[in-house]
Amino acid sequence: MSTDIAERYKQILARKDAAAIRSGRNPEDVTLMAVTKTHTPDEINQAIAAGAADIGENRVQEVLEKIDRVSPVRWHLIGHLQTNKVKNIIDKVVMIHSVDSIKLAKEINKRAGAAGKVMDILIEINSAMEETKSGIAADDLKSLVTEITSECDNVRIRGIMCIPPIAVDPEDARPYFHEAREIFENMKTWDLPEERFCPDTLSMGMSGDFEVAIEEGSTIVRVGSSIFGPRNYR
Numbered sequence: 001m002s003t004d005i006a007e008r009y010k011q012i013l014a015r016k017d018a019a020a021i022r023s024g025r026n027p028e029d030v031t032l033m034a035v036t037k038t039h040t041p042d043e044i045n046q047a048i049a050a051g052a053a054d055i056g057e058n059r060v061q062e063v064l065e066k067i068d069r070v071s072p073v074r075w076h077l078i079g080h081l082q083t084n085k086v087k088n089i090i091d092k093v094v095m096i097h098s099v100d101s102i103k104l105a106k107e108i109n110k111r112a113g114a115a116g117k118v119m120d121i122l123i124e125i126n127s128a129m130e131e132t133k134s135g136i137a138a139d140d141l142k143s144l145v146t147e148i149t150s151e152c153d154n155v156r157i158r159g160i161m162c163i164p165p166i167a168v169d170p171e172d173a174r175p176y177f178h179e180a181r182e183i184f185e186n187m188k189t190w191d192l193p194e195e196r197f198c199p200d201t202l203s204m205g206m207s208g209d210f211e212v213a214i215e216e217g218s219t220i221v222r223v224g225s226s227i228f229g230p231r232n233y234r
């Protein structure tokens with residue numbers, strides 16, 4: 001059992017590196033995040049022992065329950081975040097991947113200021129405008145980014161995150177990843193204050209499609225079930 005998670009982590013890491021190399025990229029420029037929702041601290045520690053240094057959780061509650069029970073790593077919040085939970089997470093995570101409103105950004109700003117830090121965030125794009133998913137329309141990105149950079153001193157926008165529609169064939173996700181990459185490249189040309197805006201992170205790709213995402217330019221892939229096995233929602 002314990003070797004399974006460690007083994008699978010190393011296999012995914014090797015596939016991540018191989019995808020980067022065949023796309024002419026440096027493997028070090030693509031981070032493998034292990035997504036641990038529903039999994040126990042013991043299971044997470046097995047991945048950490050195998051080298052995992054970036055851990056992603058969807059829910060604030062799960063971060064709080066697990067953070068003191070696993071070895072020190074970088075925690076990322078990747079799920080929808082309610083404003084009333086921001087205060088609980090502000091000093092726990094290195095990045096919030098799922099910002100999709102000025103209201104949420106302002107709350108993060110307020111809590112980051114109180115904690116004496118600058119919080120790195122990504123703006124979540126809803127690629128296919130699916131009603132069940134959070135995220136903003138690509139067309140609204142520039143106005144949201146401009147508003148955040150002008151009003152939030154303690155927030156730094158590092159790029160975008162996207163989750164394409166669930167696909168049977170990973171190739172079905174490619175056009176969405178390609179589009180996200182174009183949005184990201186375009187974003188880099190925006191003339192905004194560097195201390196609040198330095199787009200260097202494109203968060204996309206999950207178990208079923210992370211290699212395609214890397215080929216299309218992802219800088220951080222979020223992989224759960226391929227490392228930890230199927231999730232058991234309680």
Ligand SMILES: *Cc1c(COP(=O)(O)O)cnc(C)c1O
Binds near residue numbers: 037079
């Ligand atoms: C659960 C989750 C993942 C990981 O999904 P897998 O298909 O298990 O790899 C990645 N990103 C987000 C936002 C998630 O909620």
